[in-house]
Amino acid sequence: MKRLEEEMIVPEGWGFVETIDRRDFLRLTSTGLMVVFAVKPPEGTFRPVWNFAEQQRTPPDFNAFLHIGANGRVTLLVGKIEMGQGIITALPQIAAEELNVPLDMVDCVMGDTDLTPFDSGTFGSLSVRVLGPILRAAAAEARAVLVQMAAEKFGAKADDFDVKDGVVINKSDSSKRATYGELAGGKKIERRFEGKAALERVAEFTVVGKSAARRDGVEKVTGRAKYAGDIAPPEALHARIVRPPAHGATLTSIDTSAAEKRPGVRIVKTGDLVAVLHAHRDEADKALKLVKATFTPSPSTLSNDNLFAHLEEVAVDKRPFGAAGDLAAGEKAATQMISAKYTKGYVAHAPMETHSAVAAMGTDGRVTVWASTQTPFPLQTQVARALKLQPDKVRIITPYVGGGFGGKSAGAQAVEAALLAVAAGKPVRVTWSREEAFFYDTFDPAAVISIRAGVDASKHMVLWDNDIIGAGSRGADMFYDVPNHRTVTKGSWSGNTGAMHPFAVGPWRAPGANANVWARESAIDTLAAKAGMDPVEFRLLNLKNARMRRVLEACAKQFGWTPKPGPSKRGVGVVCGEDAGTYVATMAEVKVDAATGAIKVVRVVCAQDMGVVVNPEGAKQQMEGCIMMGLGYTLAEEVRFKDGEVLEKNFGGYTLPKFSWMPKIETVLVDSPDVPAQGGGEPAIVTMGGVIANAVFDATGARITQLPMTPARVKAAMTKK
Amino acid sequence: MKPIAFTLNGVAKTLTVDEDRTLLWVLRDDLGMTGTKFGCGASFCGACTVLVDGKEVRTCVTPVSRVAGKKVVTVEGLAQGDKLSPVQEAFVEHVGYQCGYCTSGMVIGATALLNENPKPTRDQIVQGMERHLCRCAAHQRIVDAVESAAKKMAGGRK
């Protein structure tokens, strides 16, 4: 990723650790056109239950910078980070579109707390959805300013000018032309966005909506792309930290003498941290093994075996999520009822890059931390608090992030690196081992979801009673037509309400929605089968939502769905879902090995209505990633634990989706130009549990109500049936 | 400590390090070659893969002494100047990556696979890459990229 310090401003004495504060930055970049802007997220785009402005804590003064320099290059400065989702391409596309410049004239500086405006983090498929319209408006503003400047320069009216490839040209006299660089260079122009500039119409888009080559490709295939663990300030030491064997275990004694004897090893203690430091990571690893530490046993008595009973017992914080009509009336009207309980365990984020951070003290008392994080600004506060510094004394720089999926919203490794750097008086590198990454992961929470539902004689749904423990409410919106429904949540995915869980839980790609959509769509399918109807026809009968219907129909068309009530022995399944403002329908075909219970997913078709699509290829990559990654939580991923110990230590025991699992994947983007761009990084994944469960039911007649659907569970369900 | 000599991306190197040092960390910490990644440290993920005499080797479990007298090629050594190798080019064209963290290992793994079997079937690619993990789940495009790299190389691209 191009960093600003390489591109535009290399002040005298710019070193590894020396930094400039934001005022200096504004001064340094104040030659050229700087658009500083604050816009509220567009009204009416989002579900009222989810107040984005509040969630994103949009600052009142500005959300983003856009700078145009004397060389005509456009630089976007955004607090978001790139972790594979492709916004390093999509955001510049948006700016290039409105500014009428070629995409390769736009640079993007991301996730640096000194250089980019506040941002609450990269999550929730919000980047294009919320920041997109803001960037778009800012770029339009910049373009209007530049056109006005050209008009003044040639003594003409702004309306007489057009912009092509970053050149402002008089419509009737093409000799009257000036490049953006000529217009912006050498001047100090600061504009506060007022939202008056006219936006380009969607139909006229030339960059947005076209698939742009990703801009991070060459760096990533040549090994030049830098991740936090690759940053090595002079004299930096690797730290390996002494860890407890189980959550809740506390240190009782420690003997570091053997480790200390190894050449180059330093032992550093600060607060609760005891760490072995060495210039070479493998030497630090070896020395850590020589540390003898004893711990109290963990008070936890939970394990995979008693978890669900525990969750049902302790679940607190009961919250109504949605309700309408009267459940008793629904029950009376129902001629057929189902009642089911769905359970799922903890799922790890397991990005290939473990949490890493490098911290270095500057001579000016400031601390710089390069971190693999989804939330540079909250992390800045977190690190500052740990060091007892003002936040502006801490700079977080986010290089490329090697996968996050929600797990890098938590940044303990950066705090550890910072504390140890201060204690050691040297830059310190912390890269969690895979075992640490499993141990300290903020897992996707385990959940117990109960559903009672019923249809009347006309096969219309009349009752929906949904009780959700652990997963929270995301994905639980009732978009089917049910006059009498109620959904209640106990505990959410964000935090460990009432100490329900034996370790930390947190956001995991489409938090909670994977569980909720799987449970709901399993129940809907069960109802359809009970009513003797084809599952697609049953859904359409009970669905008025026009966007959802359209996606379902598009999916069925691509899949070649032929109606038949389940179980039809064909092994086909369907799911409808909604997430991050995007509607998605998925169909799958599976084969189940009757002898072993192993599921082979043969084909997946996924249709999505995500509003205006900024980068169709990028959107499809995200959908494909969701489908493949979703096979993991569906078929195999479940964290084993016992008495506070996380039994997953590496990928030997915890299985991620592999090449051989690959189904034939087909993605369909449903044209939806009237809806602003919606989320794309998460929606498709929410459908995976349900679509496979429904396809397995269709193949075998067995309904599996626990995720992951391991061969043993499939086998057991088939025998019971 | 005896000096250990090998070639790294075509350049002769002689290091005086403990012979049981781990190749991954010698590359990253001593030689500054950070393209080779740490993902698991136990031979499960493939992020740390390099070529040793043309074959793929997982550096996280390889002592540096094992490469004495051998030719080591890391992801940084595949391109000739600005000219990407056919595998790298195919990964860019097919977007065989998302976050990019597994990519070094994937590109090296694919290169080794094609060294061994220049005309693999799709199934052979799947089998050949099976032990490389990608959490972003770019699998389909990675397989597409390897297929296309094979075609480029059959057409004479080096």
Ligand code: FES
């Ligand atoms: S780091 Fe070597 S195989 Fe994972």
Ligand code: FES
């Ligand atoms: S691209 Fe992220 S792990 Fe493969």
